[in-house]
Amino acid sequence: MEFDLPLWLYYVIGFPLLLGPLVTFHELGHYLVGRWFGVHAEAFSVGFGEEIWGFTDKRGTRWKLSALPLGGYVQFKGDMNPASIPDAEATARASAEERTGSFHHAALWKRALIVFAGPATNILLTLGIFASFFAFYGKPVPADVDQQMTVAEFAEISTAREAGIAVGDRIVAVEGERVEDFRDVQDSVMLYPGRTLDITVVRDGAERTFAVPVRSVEMTDRFGNASRIGMIGVASGGSELEFVPQGLGSSLGLAVDHSIGIVDMMVTGIGQIFTGERSVQELGGPVKIAKFSGEQLSLGAMAFINFAALISLNLAFINLLPIPALDGGHLAFYAAEAVRRKPVGPRGQEVAYRAGVALVLMLMVFVTINDLATLPVFGN
Incomplete structure (x- = not known):
């Protein structure tokens, strides 16, 4: 089913309709596993920056919609900021009451599972969409x-x-x-x-x-x-x-195979950009995602849902990269802590997180400029 609307309106509708649910699912993964392990969430935000609307639930969690719709976060008790960067001094001198429900005082394996739950939720969403296609339409x-x-x-x-x-x-x-x-x-x-x-x-x-x-x-x-x-x-x-026709089990198996194939294509493409076989102009950021989401929405619900599955898998892949400030960076620190039997030093963590945040911001600026430069209205 296709919708008969002006293309510009699809762009306006498609981007929040795509990113909002995907970010919410991702952060719900963190939140639900954290709640399961008794870690208190102080804030759950869809978007960054100034709060537009929100409410506080009976558990003391502030649920809010923020001005910049390019992501979201769960801020757990003990986090210095929404990126879950630990405050080493505050963590060390925390009282028994402050330690209760604190993310950074939870067991290492619990912290690792809470962090991994976000990308895992995106992966499960992708598998669910692909498996549904195979179950309803067949192979x-x-x-x-x-x-x-x-x-x-x-x-x-x-x-x-x-x-x-x-x-x-x-x-x-x-x-x-x-x-x-x-x-x-x-x-x-x-x-x-x-x-x-x-x-x-x-x-x-x-x-x-x-x-x-x-x-x-x-x-x-x-x-x-x-x-x-x-x-x-x-x-x-x-x-x-x-x-x-496929049963539920075989549909899930086909969804896994299909997802692995997509990840393999992503890794190959990124590798070719690094080796110079492909142009960096093929990288896409928020502007291109907004453009593509509107275009896919104009093709109908099935095309848009399929695109959502692809972006969900991309979100999981990017978040699992071992870059400090991303989920994969946190997991890398936890792996180091498991090997060393003690956390990485406060100075080392601070330098790594600052470098990670700078890298992510530079990448965001680069892909956004790249997006604008390759759009027909701005490009050659």
Whole structure:
């Protein structure tokens, strides 16, 4: 179902409709596990900055909506600030009453689980959405796998044909990894524009491997968003898909596999940016997320929910990076504490957290400027 509204209105509606629930789910993960372990939450905020609206519940937690809708936080008792940076001096001199319900006086394993619960909730939300899709719609499979994996024709420009692959060859592996259907071939190729990949085919009953250069092709979607993908210029012998019904268990398994594949693509893409294979302009920040969320909402509820699952998985991935001030940074400190049998020194923590906050802020500024520079209204 698509909605008939002006595109600018989708942008206005889509971003808060996407980020608000995802941030709330993330922070609820922290809050619920903290409450389970008896840790008191002083504040639960959707957004940062000045409070717009809020109330205090009977447990003394301030629930609030804040002005800057780019995240959120749970501030537990004993936190120096919303990023859960500990105040070492206050923690050391805390009275018995102050220690009760304090996050930083909870057992190490409890603190680790409370921190991990946020990203874990985002992962569970992603798995729930993908599993629901598989359960309701089924698993898409080719009607005839052998026909679909067989090269039927070539594009006008085809590096596969130039490398020696012929019509009638059946593709069975890319870079030594077996492929089950033509989508696997596309996924294995599209991530590597400019590289040369080993494509294994079956011809006359025997396997042969060809070194195929991957063309870099810029594709533009209906909204004008450009992306660079790899293509080798082959078309399969069949494109018909049928949806096979799935039970709850198999749907969850498919959701896990699908999510792992997405994370693998994310890691590959980030690695290519660091090695220079991809431009930093492909990085996206809040402006692009707002743009894409509006566009996906304009395509209908299912497209928007699928996009929400992707962003939820991205949030979990980013938060688990070992950067101080993010959840992964806290977990890294807890791992060090478990190995050392004592916390990292106050000075070391302070320097690391300050550096982590500076890094996150610089990254936010960079991706925002990058977003604006690549938007049609600002870009070339």
